[in-house]
Amino acid sequence: MNYPNGKPFYGNKSQVGRTHKEEKGKINYGGRGMSLENDIELSNTHYLKLGQAVIHKKPTPVQIVNVHYPMRSKAVINEAYFRTPSTTDYNGIYNGHYLDFEAKETKNKTSFPLNNMHEHQVLHMDACFEQGGxxxxxxxxxxxxxxxxxxxxxxxYYWHRFKKEIKKSITVEEIRKNGYYIPYQYQPRLNYLKAVDKLILDESEDRV
Amino acid sequence: MNYPNGKPFYGNKSQVGRTHKEEKGKINYGGRGMSLENDIELSNTHYLKLGQAVIHKKPTPVQIVNVHYPMRSKAVINEAYFRTPSTTDYNGIYNGHYLDFEAKETKNKTSFPLNNMHEHQVLHMDACFEQGGxxxxxxxxxxxxxxxxxxxxxxxYYWHRFKKEIKKSITVEEIRKNGYYIPYQYQPRLNYLKAVDKLILDESEDRV
Structure with missing residues (x-):
């Protein structure tokens, strides 16, 4: 059992709840101002509604130590700790395909720093990939x-480069070259399944 | 956001942590005394180690309301509430197949009471099945x-029978007839992927 070392808890706004009201008041212009996590959640809800895919964010793993039952209606957890996730945040099924992914935002303009990723998450991704995910x-x-x-x-490849202490990040150019750009659109705003379609097609060709 | 109504928290022992020590002292004779959840966890660890499948239990969904940072080393959640899960407890990938399941124990000798299941969990299972899971x-x-x-x-079928208020449970005989018996064995004790193999084979024949 590991605990994150003194890191404040920012992520997973959808579960913190009390921030919801403030966010609702905001008007969104295009893609700006919305977090990636929020966008993915909206997309997932959209996909589920239309029967296109079943993809969920996993709850934040929490080590529950003490639960109090002050009244009949509500159990209160009054001592708990964050645990290090052993998997990625998102998984599910899309048209027979097992999907597994992690979502990351960076303020960096030119590259994606790899210290953003946990070793065990990468191991998980690798295991899922080996199973055909x-x-x-x-x-x-x-x-x-x-x-x-x-x-x-x-x-x-970039992860190995990072582990060998050759380069700490992936440049935007490398991501543009090896990844799929996801443009914002009307509904869902972040239609990432379109990029997944391309990936599935490309990988089925590679695997044959 | 829903809260379970005053139900004490028993499940998910692996995350409560402090019960671990006591459990380690126990010796297990055959299948007796071990919870289904524990058995599944051991199987999943075994499958992962051998590269046979990647299946995880989802963390208990918790609504975090207040986090305290008493010192640098540990963030303490001192107010949180249980949320109703919107999916099943387990999912993952096995040899290209998306698996999704719920694990339930009953003290009932002759039937499985269906009030054990949440409506939204069944809807989730249905959606995953429709996607080919x-x-x-x-x-x-x-x-x-x-x-x-x-x-x-x-x-x-039994769920519809339940919703129509015809019968509140599935009898052991019905389960024996329509399900797959999973015998306890040496390692992993509960080798449920063997039953999954049969299911995949039977369903691929049905779907053709």
Whole structure:
């Protein structure tokens, strides 16, 4: 059991709840201002509604130590700790394909820093890929507001380069070359399954 | 956002943590005394190690309301609530197949009571099945210590029967007839992928 070391908890807004109201008041102009996580959640809801895919974000893993039952209506967890996730955040099924992916945002304009990724998450992605899964990263460059799908099969090379201490990040150019650009559109705003379609097609050709 | 109504928290022992030590002291004779959840966890670890499948239990969904940072080393969640899960507990990939299932134990000797299942979990199973997933229930009859895999495609009928208020449960005989018995063995003790193999074979014949 590991605990993140003193890192404040920012992620997973959808589960923190109390931030919801403030966010609802905001008006979104194009792709700006919305977090990648929010966009993915909206897309997943859309896909589910239309029967196109069943993809969910996994709950934040929490080590529950103490639960209090002050009244009949609500159990209160009053001591719990964050655990390090052992998998990626998202998985599900799309037209018979197992999908598994991690979503990351960076404020960096020119590259995606690889210290953003946990070793065990990469091991998980590798295991899923070996089982025949469709595995990838969704990376959003916040400041230029561009989102890319980077297949695990391509990511692998950069991860090895990182582990060998050759280069700490993947450049935007490398991502543009090896990934799929996901343009914002009307509904769903981030139609990442379109990029997944291309990936599935490309990988089926590679695997044959 | 829903909260379970005053239900005490028993499940998900692997995440409660502090019960671990006590459990380690126990010696297991055959299949007895081990929870279904524990058995599945051991099987999943075994499958992962051998590169046979990547299947994980989803973390308990928790609504985090307040986090305290008393010192640098550990963030403490001091107010959180249980949320109703919107999916099943387990999913993953096995040799290219998307697996999705729920595990349930019952003390009932002769039937599996269907009030054990949440409506939204069944809807989730249905959606995954429609996408081509391999979807099922693992049911353990605690007192006779027998475990069965019941395919969602068969479960569906009994769920409708339940919703129409015709019958509140599935009898052991019905489960024996429509499901796959999973005998305890040496390693992993609960080799449920053997039953999954049969299910995949049977369903591929049905779907053709």
């Amino acid at each position: 469709t595995v990838f990263l969704l990376i959003r460059f916040k400041l230029i507001d561009e989102v890319y799908l980077l297949p695990y099969s391509k990511f692998k | 391999t979807v099922f229930l693992l049911i353990r009859f605690k007192l006779i210590d027998e475990v069965y895999l019941l395919p969602y495609s068969k479960f569906k």
